[in-house]
Amino acid sequence: xxxxxxxxGPLSVPEGAIASLNCTYSDRGSQSFFWYRQYSGKxxxxxxxxxxxxxxxxxxxxxxxxxxxxxxxxLIRDSQPSDSATHLCAVNTGGGSNYKLxxxxxxxxxxxx
Amino acid sequence: SQTIHQWPATLxxxxxxxxxxECTVEGTSNPNLYWYRQAAGRGLQLLFYSVGIGQISSEVPxxxxxxxPQDRQFILSSKKLLLSDSGFYLCAWSRTGGSxxxxxxxxxxxxx
Numbered sequence: 706x707x708x709x710x711x712x713x714g715p716l717s718v719p720e721g722a723i724a725s726l727n728c729t730y731s732d733r734g735s736q737s738f739f740w741y742r743q744y745s746g747k748x749x750x751x752x753x754x755x756x757x758x759x760x761x762x763x764x765x766x767x768x769x770x771x772x773x774x775x776x777x778x779x780l781i782r783d784s785q786p787s788d789s790a791t792h793l794c795a796v797n798t799g800g801g802s803n804y805k806l807x808x809x810x811x812x813x814x815x816x817x818x
Numbered sequence: 819s820q821t822i823h824q825w826p827a828t829l830x831x832x833x834x835x836x837x838x839x840e841c842t843v844e845g846t847s848n849p850n851l852y853w854y855r856q857a858a859g860r861g862l863q864l865l866f867y868s869v870g871i872g873q874i875s876s877e878v879p880x881x882x883x884x885x886x887p888q889d890r891q892f893i894l895s896s897k898k899l900l901l902s903d904s905g906f907y908l909c910a911w912s913r914t915g916g917s918x919x920x921x922x923x924x925x926x927x928x929x930x
Binding site for chain 2: 720736737739741748750751766768787793795797805806807809810811
């Protein structure tokens with residue numbers, strides 16, 4: 706069974722600090738990787754996509770992918786209270802034209818003012 | 819721009835009653851469509867996905883069914899709800915050939 710594992714947290718960081726969220730996956734053939742943010746009671750919101758090994762930066766967010774280690778991470782710089790949410794890692798486990806995603810259970814991030 | 823709608827936003831239903839949840843997407847053609855369920859304390863579970871009208875793939879055997887009567891409309895149904903059907907139901911879409919999925923606002927279903 707294809708699995709995506711995340712530390713459930715909670716991860717607590719002070720405002721302005723760097724938050725580091727980690728995810729491992731079991732399907733070595735996975736090609737696409739995503740981070741979603743989900744506020745309590747709301748639907749997930751896509752914040753980062755990464756497809757190649759290395760780092761991808763977008764504003765305060767950096768996604769890091771290491772396919773050899775089957776590891777993907779999300780760094781949030783200058784953390785803000787508005788970043789307080791559950792962050793979901795998702796991995797494409799489909800094939801052909803059917804892009805099925807497998808989600809981790811999420812890591813709850815709390816940013817303290 | 820693309821938008822995705824789901825209704826109703828919340829629903830309370832008795833055990834054994836039928837269910838119909840609707841999802842529509844605007845601003846795109848021939849999207850891939852997905853139904854997920856998120857139960858309390860659990861991760862997102864893919865229930866169904868569709869790559870075109872009338873084409874439905876089921877991921878988990880259960881008492882739910884899905885239909886896609888129009889290109890941008892996706893419906894989740896049940897003839898008789900179980901207590902275990904309670905959860906947060908999310909519809910998502912992606913472009914044909916695209917892997918990024920975008921979620922609707924969700925329907926919170928409570929079965930009593």
